[in-house]
Amino acid sequence: xxxxxxxxxxxxxxxxxxxxxxxxxxxxxxxxxxxxxxxxxxxxxxxxxxxxxxxxxxxxxxxxxxxxxxxxxxxxxxxxxxxxxxxxxxxxxxxxxxxxxxxxxxxxxxxxxxxxxxxxxxxxxxxxxxxxxxxxxxxxxxxxxxxxxxxxxxxxxxxxxxxxxxxxxxxxxxxxxxxxxxxxxxxxxxxxxxxxxxxxxxxxxxxxxxxxxxxxxxxxxxxxxxxxxxxxxxxxxxxxxxxxxxxxxxxxxxxxxxxxxxxxxxxxxxxxxxxxxxxxxxxxxxxxxxxxxxxxxxxxxxxxxxxxxxxxxxxxxxxxxxxxxxxxxxxxxxxxxxxxxxxxxxxxxxxxxxxxxxxxxxxxxxxxxxxxxxxxxxxxxxxxxxxxxxxxxxxxxxxxxxxxxxxxxxxxxxxxxxxxxxxxxxxxxxxxxxxxxxxxxxxxxxxxxxxxxxxxxxxxxxxxxxxxxxxxxxxxxxxxxxxxxxxxxxxxxxxxxxxxxxxxxxxxxxxxxxxxxxxxxxxxxxxxxxxxxxxxxxxxxxxxxxxxxxxxxxxxxxxxxxxxxxxxxxxxxxxxxxxxxxxxxxx
Amino acid sequence: xxxxxxxxxxxxxxxxxxxxxxxxxxxxxxxxxxxxxxxxxxxxxxxxxxxxxxxxxxxxxxxxxxxxxxxxxxxxxxxxxxxxxxxxxxxxxxxxxxxxxxxxxxxxxxxxxxxxxxxxxxxxxxxxxxxxxxxxxxxxxxxxxxxxxxxxxxxxxxxxxxxxxxxxxxxxxxxxxxx
Numbered sequence: 001x002x003x004x005x006x007x008x009x010x011x012x013x014x015x016x017x018x019x020x021x022x023x024x025x026x027x028x029x030x031x032x033x034x035x036x037x038x039x040x041x042x043x044x045x046x047x048x049x050x051x052x053x054x055x056x057x058x059x060x061x062x063x064x065x066x067x068x069x070x071x072x073x074x075x076x077x078x079x080x081x082x083x084x085x086x087x088x089x090x091x092x093x094x095x096x097x098x099x100x101x102x103x104x105x106x107x108x109x110x111x112x113x114x115x116x117x118x119x120x121x122x123x124x125x126x127x128x129x130x131x132x133x134x135x136x137x138x139x140x141x142x143x144x145x146x147x148x149x150x151x152x153x154x155x156x157x158x159x160x161x162x163x164x165x166x167x168x169x170x171x172x173x174x175x176x177x178x179x180x181x182x183x184x185x186x187x188x189x190x191x192x193x194x195x196x197x198x199x200x201x202x203x204x205x206x207x208x209x210x211x212x213x214x215x216x217x218x219x220x221x222x223x224x225x226x227x228x229x230x231x232x233x234x235x236x237x238x239x240x241x242x243x244x245x246x247x248x249x250x251x252x253x254x255x256x257x258x259x260x261x262x263x264x265x266x267x268x269x270x271x272x273x274x275x276x277x278x279x280x281x282x283x284x285x286x287x288x289x290x291x292x293x294x295x296x297x298x299x300x301x302x303x304x305x306x307x308x309x310x311x312x313x314x315x316x317x318x319x320x321x322x323x324x325x326x327x328x329x330x331x332x333x334x335x336x337x338x339x340x341x342x343x344x345x346x347x348x349x350x351x352x353x354x355x356x357x358x359x360x361x362x363x364x365x366x367x368x369x370x371x372x373x374x375x376x377x378x379x380x381x382x383x384x385x386x387x388x389x390x391x392x393x394x395x396x397x398x399x400x401x402x403x404x405x406x407x408x409x410x411x412x413x414x415x416x417x418x419x420x421x422x423x424x425x426x427x428x429x430x431x432x433x434x435x436x437x438x439x440x441x442x443x444x445x446x447x448x449x450x451x452x453x454x455x456x457x458x459x460x461x462x463x464x465x466x467x468x469x470x471x472x473x474x475x476x477x478x479x480x481x482x483x484x485x486x487x488x489x490x491x492x493x494x495x496x497x498x499x500x501x502x503x504x505x506x507x508x509x510x511x512x513x514x515x516x517x518x519x520x521x522x523x524x525x526x527x528x529x530x531x532x533x534x535x536x537x538x539x540x541x542x543x544x545x546x547x548x549x550x551x552x553x554x555x556x557x558x559x560x561x562x563x564x565x566x567x568x569x570x571x572x573x574x575x576x577x578x579x580x581x582x583x584x585x586x587x
Numbered sequence: 588x589x590x591x592x593x594x595x596x597x598x599x600x601x602x603x604x605x606x607x608x609x610x611x612x613x614x615x616x617x618x619x620x621x622x623x624x625x626x627x628x629x630x631x632x633x634x635x636x637x638x639x640x641x642x643x644x645x646x647x648x649x650x651x652x653x654x655x656x657x658x659x660x661x662x663x664x665x666x667x668x669x670x671x672x673x674x675x676x677x678x679x680x681x682x683x684x685x686x687x688x689x690x691x692x693x694x695x696x697x698x699x700x701x702x703x704x705x706x707x708x709x710x711x712x713x714x715x716x717x718x719x720x721x722x723x724x725x726x727x728x729x730x731x732x733x734x735x736x737x738x739x740x741x742x743x744x745x746x747x748x749x750x751x752x753x754x755x756x757x758x759x760x761x762x763x764x765x766x
Contacts, residue, residue: 072623099634106625145765152635164684167626167696168643168745170633193637220699222616222624233617240610244723294757295638297606297725301625302613304723306606310638312758320761322638 002029003227004069004509006110010131012124014210015059015116019131022113030512034068034110035489036093037523039082040530042113043091047084052539056086056202057184057209059117065175065190065215066111067101068489069510072223073232074502075239076303076491077101079175081198083206086186087362087416087441088467089542090535092201093486096175097300098192101489103173106219118211121182123151126217127172136213143355144178144194145322151176151216159218176214177204178357180404184208185414187362187403187443191354193300195308195324199359200442200469202416227511235505242496243304249493250297252285253307258331258346259284266563267447267454269337271390272368273437273555276448277563280341288325288343298324305493313344313351318393321351326360329470332446333364338371339390352397356404363403365443366417367396370409372435378428384409417443419542434554438468440535440544445470449556451565458570459578462551465531476578477585479524487527525586550579595671595733596709598717600642600742602753605727607632607640611716618715626699629707630716630728633746636765639753641746642727644716645694645707647671648740653706656689663704671733672709680704692743 001007008021024038032038042064047054054060064082071077078095085092104112107128114124118133121140125132139147152171159169174192181188181204188204189197197204207213226232244250259281262268266277281287292311299306311325326334326346334353335346353360373379374388381387385408388395402410412423421436437444439461447454447470449461460473471492472482481499485492488506496502503515538544556570612628620627630644653673657664663679664686666672673695680703686695687704698705707714720728733739754762 102625148637149765156635165687166684166699166702167687168693170631170746171635193634195637220626222620222622222627225622229621236613240719295603295606297604297608298638299606299608301607301609302623303608304610306608306723306725312761314759319759322758322761324638 002026002069003225003511004073005029006105006108006224008109009111009113010109010126011113011115012131012133013116014114014118014122014133014212017133019133031523031526033487033523035066035080035095036082036483036486037527038066038487039064039080039093040091040527043082043084043534044530051084051534051537054084055540056084056089057205059210061206061209063114063203063206063210063212064111066489067105068487070488070490070506071101072105072302073226073236073509074488074490074494074505075236075243076305076494077301078489078491079104080486080489081175081190081201081203083203084534085201085203086205087202088535089441089538090465091531092442092466092469094190094198094201094203095486095489096190096192096198097196097491098173099301100173100175100192100215100217102301103217103219105223106221107217108219108221112215114210114212117209121211121213123212123214123216125155126215128220139213140182141179144176144191144357145355147176147178147214148174148194151214155216155218172216172218174214174216177207178355178404180357180414181205181208182213183404183406183414185358185403185406186416186419187359187366187414188357189359191357195354197359199361200466202359202362204357226509228508231508232505235501235508238501239494239496239505240304243494246305249307250305253309253325254328255288255309255325255331256285257328258288258326258335261328261332261447261454262336265453266451266560266565267449268332269368269437269446269448271339272337272372272435273448274372275562276450276560278336278341283331283335283341283343291343292347293325303491303494307493311347313347316344318344318348321348323347323351323354326350329446330360330364333361337364337368337446338396340393340396341391342393345393348393349396349400352400356400358400358404361445362416362443363400365437366403366413366420367399369417369420369435369437370399370413373424373432378430378432379409379424416441437553437555439464439553440467440549441542442467442469444468444553449552450560450568450570451563452568453565457578458552458575459582462575463579463582465528465535474582476582478582479520479528483524483527484519528586551575592667592671593669594712596712597647597731597733597739598644598709598714599729599731600644601727601729602641602749603757604725605632605640605642606725607634608723608725610719610723611642611728614715614719618710627705629705635746635750636754639750639757641749641753643692643694643746645673646692646739646743647673648743649738650740652689652691653686653695656685658683658685667708670709670712673706674708675704675706677701677703690743691740693745694743
């Protein structure tokens with residue numbers, strides 16, 4: 001068996017309450033590694049033949065939670081969540097940081113494959129050899145903070161009651177959903193630790209559709225042995241030293257971007273992307289630091305970077321909001337995109353988004369979309385039940401609650417921006433998809449292409465097998481390196497240059513002799529081919545026509561009204577040219 | 588008594604600085620076990636409430652109740668003459684768990700591998716956890732020379748007690764909903 005793997009996966013059939021262990025051959029692991037690429041293999045083998053018929057929110061879909069061989073060894077553990085995506089109807093590998101992956105691997109499993117649908121809300125408890133499906137009716141309806149609180153209390157009380165007592169027990173690793181996932185909102189995330197979400201893909205809704213509130217893992221063993229521990233230790237030291245030198249990233253995280261990306265790069269969504277520029281200095285990271293930061297460094301198991309910051313609002317009308325300080329994406333989507341430029345209000349919305357279990361990007365995108373429709377008079381006070389004005393944090397908070405519980409207009413917006421646009425268009429008898437800033441059912445991350453000053457290329461989203469995902473965009477030449485990080489299942493914010501060191505690390509763990517070349521020429525394209533095929537087959541509710549849908553959102557072809565690149569827009573000819581190059585390269 | 592040691596040292600713990608990165612656990616288990624093994628690490632970060640991370644490790648009480656409670660003859664637990672750390676003789680330890688019950692902070696634990704009592708040994712005077720925490724500038728762990736004016740036993744507390752104080756200190760009334 002290759003090293004670095006625990007060697008077995010758990011397969012849990014919620015319909016029949018059956019639990020078994022599954023193994024993959026060395027060949028399959030070598031060809032698909034783990035995480036996203038392995039998810040493609042599993043999904044394609046099991047569902048590929050009838051992909052079009054598989055309802056992402058039906059019991060026939062799978063929910064996958066997969067580690068990779070490097071998870072736990074390389075700094076920054078994540079778990080890759082996948083399945084047929086209720087956003088794109090394709091396959092998204094959506095990773096989320098936290099201790100769950102470590103606990104799972106120390107319990108002896110590389111991943112969990114969940115099938116079927118439970119009769120009533122349940123959670124899965126995994127502790128070493130013990131695996132159980134447990135009642136979660138008392139947890140259903142609880143927000144993120146309460147879910148974690150109750151699960152921790154329950155598990156710790158149980159472990160502490162064991163005799164003889166072996167230790168004071170600490171919290172397990174938990175992946176869970178909030179009310180948004182329970183109510184099968186397609187923009188619901190699978191969460192960890194209050195604030196971390198696997199957002200892209202909408203797998204919170206898949207868990208909800210299975211009546212699965214959480215998967216809880218506690219492992220008391222060591223990580224499985226890598227091939228060469230001495231080498232792993234040496235490389236780990238190297239990576240940690242390198243990361244500790246990335247002092248700006250450590251000190252500010254990506255949250256330094258809320259002002260700078262707008263003001264300088266002009267690629268930040270402002271009021272549903274009507275602009276990508278702002279000059280609101282009061283939204284600068286220095287203000288966040290003084291006004292809302294409580295903890296300067298926060299991170300997950302074995303992370304030297306600790307780029308997260310804990311933030312809270314401790315007084316005033318928004319008192320009680322706690323979250324990790326919104327990173328760049330959420331400063332943009334739950335800030336500027338809603339016309340919000342106050343740190344406290346941004347923290348307030350982010351905290352609500354966390355608690356309800358949303359992907360903050362998808363939520364900010366769909367609420368911005370709704371606010372623009374209100375501004376244009378397409379959605380009215382009668383449709384919403386209230387006025388929806390840019391910058392009105394309280395009302396956006398209320399709207400988020402309605403979306404999570406599918407109340408009123410929230411029921412439509414819970415479907416995500418694209419599907420909401422189709423429904424509202426039908427209701428109003430006009431095409432509103434031109435205001436939907438999304439690609440293939442997935443809201444575009446908060447880095448625009450129009451100014452040309454930010455990293456995404458003109459086809460970054462248009463050709464992306466993960467739709468609007470900004471973390472793993474269509475890179476040129478393909479395939480994207482993020483696909484590898486999502487398959488080895490490690491954190492991109494702990495990467496090191498030169499990248500060869502990551503491969504050296506990978507080989508020291510697995511005992512293989514792979515190189516970037518193997519990924520670029522074989523494994524990566526194989527993964528992308530499956531993702532692409534699944535995406536184009538789509539179904540059952542929506543499919544994508546490559547001639548129409550391999551494209552940017554219409555808004556990206558409107559000219560930027562403000563900022564250093566005012567008057568500039570996406571160039572259709574350039575997009576066509578790059579698209580041809582990309583597809584001919586991929587073959 | 589601490590005064591009887593030649594170089595009594597202590598790991599000061601600054602809970603509010605702890606990032607929860609658990610680099611300390613990684614270096615601890617690598618140096619003691621040769622593996623990454625969270626539940627065998629002598630320092631364990633408790634994260635009962637996310638964002639409130641609590642380094643939990645031996646406080647080297649002046650009266651060593653764990654050593655007192657050790658029932659074997661001779662005792663499996665002893666005090667390092669140099670640093671004041673509690674040392675475990677794994678040959679002698681029967682894994683009875685009385686040291687856990689005697690500790691006001693429930694710090695010792697039975698090793699998930701061999702079932703023997705496991706306690707921070709201060710790495711013989713050069714604790715690896717402190718080193719990495721300082722290198723990373725988190726400064727949640729500091730190495731200090733023991734001083735007679737401080738009662739270190741005060742720090743032998745259960746994380747479940749400490750966390751209430753921390754939650755109220757950091758989040759005010761909101762703590763009620765989090766505990």
